[in-house]
Amino acid sequence: MNFIRGMKIHTKAVAQITLSIAAVLVSISVHAQENVEGASSSQQDSSSQQPTQQAQQPAYQQYYTVNESATETIEVPAKKNVSGTFDLTKDFSPAQLAAKAKVIVINILKWVAHNEPLSVPQEKYIRKLHFGRWINDPMDDTCMNTRARVLVRDSEVDVTYKGTRQCTVESGKWLDPYANQEVTEAKGIQIDHLVPLKNAYLSGAWEWDYKTRCLYANYMYFKPHLVSAGGHENMSKSDSGPEKYLPPNEDYRCEYVRNWLAVKTIWKLKMNPDEVQAIADAFKQYKCKVQNFMMSKDGLAQQRDFIEANLNFCMINKR
Numbered sequence: 001m002n003f004i005r006g007m008k009i010h011t012k013a014v015a016q017i018t019l020s021i022a023a024v025l026v027s028i029s030v031h032a033q034e035n036v037e038g039a040s041s042s043q044q045d046s047s048s049q050q051p052t053q054q055a056q057q058p059a060y061q062q063y064y065t066v067n068e069s070a071t072e073t074i075e076v077p078a079k080k081n082v083s084g085t086f087d088l089t090k091d092f093s094p095a096q097l098a099a100k101a102k103v104i105v106i107n108i109l110k111w112v113a114h115n116e117p118l119s120v121p122q123e124k125y126i127r128k129l130h131f132g133r134w135i136n137d138p139m140d141d142t143c144m145n146t147r148a149r150v151l152v153r154d155s156e157v158d159v160t161y162k163g164t165r166q167c168t169v170e171s172g173k174w175l176d177p178y179a180n181q182e183v184t185e186a187k188g189i190q191i192d193h194l195v196p197l198k199n200a201y202l203s204g205a206w207e208w209d210y211k212t213r214c215l216y217a218n219y220m221y222f223k224p225h226l227v228s229a230g231g232h233e234n235m236s237k238s239d240s241g242p243e244k245y246l247p248p249n250e251d252y253r254c255e256y257v258r259n260w261l262a263v264k265t266i267w268k269l270k271m272n273p274d275e276v277q278a279i280a281d282a283f284k285q286y287k288c289k290v291q292n293f294m295m296s297k298d299g300l301a302q303q304r305d306f307i308e309a310n311l312n313f314c315m316i317n318k319r
Helices: 021-027 127-131 146-154 197-202 210-217 231-237 250-266 273-285 297-309 313-317
Strands: 063-066 071-077 100-107 111-114 160-162 168-176 181-185 189-193 226-230 294-296
Touching: 063 250, 063 273, 100 297, 127 197, 127 210, 146 168, 146 189, 146 226, 168 226, 189 231, 197 210, 210 313, 226 231, 250 273, 250 297, 294 297
Parallel strands: none
Antiparallel strands: 063 111, 071 100, 100 294, 160 168, 168 181, 189 226
């Protein structure tokens, strides 16, 4: 999936260390000791405990963020709506490349090292308490919640519903990108937060207010944020980052770490040293293309503007 072509109605999509990719890959140690950059994520937690105060020490004495100052100006076809990342060698024909426009992009492979501990939350992560539940969008004139809407969005055929109200999806045709397997029954699909809720919480979302976290849990404006994944793979992934989980479908791994970085960039989430090391290793091992890790500066601004404008989404829906 390309970031430009992969987004539908909700997707206008969205990237002082100036090292080459080769230098980045060489300079990241197992604990990412030099000036580098990166990202990570996934979800699943069923804890029902009450929050408790933890006398917890930071697990990492250093963390990373995407260097948003690492911008470049590139030329792309003027007729294209360049809102995300793209692969010039794959998306555009020679004829299309004749008419070009200049676009400012952020290289999300470049990171800033922060030589201070990665802060830890005082409250233990509890999904429903901190992120809420799937929400019904009052603007779409349906009784579907976020899960159902993602299933409809991602099905390759018209879906069928349970009952007559068209609230709950029963069947369709989904391609689980993690395992590269077709699924036709909705019960076999879980909606995965690419950067899991618990990972996001520990990466900085614990400092947000509830309404921001709830919007994150239900966010559909950036398509890769929520993934229709097979239940087995989503359970295998759980709340792991790239340092512990990569999809078994190796052809999808470049796209996976790219999308992971994009989500972390949009939401300004932090990355730990093991996470950035794993991303750098995957980039090198699977020969990912640098072009695909470019995010348009305007696209990133549009994502954040949308977030700001919709912070009351869950509050409107609260019952």
